Amino acid sequence: MARSKRPAGTRNPNGEGSLYYSEYDGYWHARVTVGVLDNGKPDRRHVKRKDEGEARDEYRKLLDEVDKGTVRKKGRPWTVERWLRHWVENIAPLNCRYKTLAGYRTAVYRHLIPGIGTHRLNRIEPEHFEKLYVKMIRSGLKPGTAHQVHRTVRTAFGEAERRGLVMRNGAAIAKAPHVEEEEVEPLDAEEIQRLLAAALRCRNGVRYVVALALGARQGEALGFKWEYLDKKRKTLRVRKALQRQKWQHGCAAPHACGAKYHKVAPCKEGCKRHTRACPPPCPPDCTEHARMCPKRHSGGLVEVDVKSRAGRRTWALPNELFELLMKHEEAQNREREHAGTAWHNGGWIFTQPNGKPLDPRADYGEWRSLLEEAGVREARLHDARHTAATVLLILGVPDRTVMDIMGWSTASMKARYMHVTDEIRRDVASQINGYFWKEN
Numbered sequence: 001m002a003r004s005k006r007p008a009g010t011r012n013p014n015g016e017g018s019l020y021y022s023e024y025d026g027y028w029h030a031r032v033t034v035g036v037l038d039n040g041k042p043d044r045r046h047v048k049r050k051d052e053g054e055a056r057d058e059y060r061k062l063l064d065e066v067d068k069g070t071v072r073k074k075g076r077p078w079t080v081e082r083w084l085r086h087w088v089e090n091i092a093p094l095n096c097r098y099k100t101l102a103g104y105r106t107a108v109y110r111h112l113i114p115g116i117g118t119h120r121l122n123r124i125e126p127e128h129f130e131k132l133y134v135k136m137i138r139s140g141l142k143p144g145t146a147h148q149v150h151r152t153v154r155t156a157f158g159e160a161e162r163r164g165l166v167m168r169n170g171a172a173i174a175k176a177p178h179v180e181e182e183e184v185e186p187l188d189a190e191e192i193q194r195l196l197a198a199a200l201r202c203r204n205g206v207r208y209v210v211a212l213a214l215g216a217r218q219g220e221a222l223g224f225k226w227e228y229l230d231k232k233r234k235t236l237r238v239r240k241a242l243q244r245q246k247w248q249h250g251c252a253a254p255h256a257c258g259a260k261y262h263k264v265a266p267c268k269e270g271c272k273r274h275t276r277a278c279p280p281p282c283p284p285d286c287t288e289h290a291r292m293c294p295k296r297h298s299g300g301l302v303e304v305d306v307k308s309r310a311g312r313r314t315w316a317l318p319n320e321l322f323e324l325l326m327k328h329e330e331a332q333n334r335e336r337e338h339a340g341t342a343w344h345n346g347g348w349i350f351t352q353p354n355g356k357p358l359d360p361r362a363d364y365g366e367w368r369s370l371l372e373e374a375g376v377r378e379a380r381l382h383d384a385r386h387t388a389a390t391v392l393l394i395l396g397v398p399d400r401t402v403m404d405i406m407g408w409s410t411a412s413m414k415a416r417y418m419h420v421t422d423e424i425r426r427d428v429a430s431q432i433n434g435y436f437w438k439e440n
Contacts, residue, residue: 081117215388247299258289
């Protein structure tokens with residue numbers, strides 16, 4: 001009977017491993033207990049090599065990984081695609097808001113999987129990410145898109161590192177694409193006055209007054225209900241937001257359900273159908289196009305919690321703004337009477353003529369029309385929030401109060417939303433003038 005020969009000094013002092021030669025099969029064997037399996041049994045790793053030196057190297061490598069706590073888990077090696085799919089479908093949804101998750105999914109399925117999905121998870125290098133970013137930008141995509149992809153993969157690989165699937169987060173080491181921050185110029189006092197005057201002449205105009213005066217986010221403003229308004233105290237609570245979400249398939253075969261809507265070939269050169277970058281062809285297992293599903297669910301305009309805990313706040317309304325809301329309520333009551341049974345009783349403050357809530361796209365269109373009517377330069381709807389924050393800066397409102405009004409979690413948001421305007425510069429110049437050149 002063949003016996004195994006064990007070289008002296010090859011057993012781990014704690015009994016966690018051993019290296020020996022077996023005459024039975026002619027191989028050197030290294031065995032190391034690296035931990036405990038999910039079922040509570042010891043996790044024993046075994047490697048065998050013909051060459052003694054190679055066996056010793058593998059043996060020492062396993063012992064070193066045990067000491068450092070970097071032992072890879074058992075099972076089929078993860079590819080980047082397999083991990084990203086698992087992360088975005090099973091891990092990220094546990095603590096991500098809808099829009100964040102939607103951004104993750106776009107980055108994963110549209111850019112990361114087609115670009116680097118076939119790599120082994122534990123063998124991908126920072127250079128692979130950087131080459132992907134360069135390729136994206138050269139294809140005509142904006143650096144901001146590549147930066148969003150970078151943030152997504154950095155988060156996904158950070159989770160893989162915490163779980164011991166990779167020894168280091170290569171995405172965190174990779175250089176992120178440089179993105180120039182868009183310069184925001186808040187509306188000045190004259191522009192605000194023209195907008196307020198124009199808003200009083202249009203339906204739902206007070207909705208934009210709230211944005212300019214109090215810095216309400218779009219979703220917050222569209223989600224206002226009359227029950228949040230305390231007429232006695234003249235306060236308005238912010239608790240919910242309205243958000244457009246993608247429809248989900250309710251059928252058993254999502255790919256087949258959307259078969260006739262799948263894009264099978266890239267757009268031809270010079271495509272005029274798409275105003276933005278042309279979308280790529282659908283993947284072979286595409287399960288999109290749920291809006292066409294007869295059993296679709298969970299989509300459309302959805303009421304969600306506000307962005308953060310700090311976002312749940314209560315405003316004390318200026319008297320003028322409160323009066324505008326009262327006049328708006330009177331106008332809405334007349335619309336309700338005119339609509340009769342066609343009116344949808346959702347309790348929304350700002351509605352369509354039939355009582356349904358406003359769609360974010362239509363709301364943005366109304367904002368652009370308002371700018372044109374008032375003769376004010378082009379500005380994003382979110383610039384109204386920047387304007388409200390800057391007005392608070394001009395008024396010298398204390399930081400803590402500013403944070404409460406704007407719904408900020410940290411004071412660092414001031415740097416993003418508060419801007420030095422010409423009015424502030426002129427005021428500072430006047431103060432300097434009075435200090436240096438005092439009248440005798």
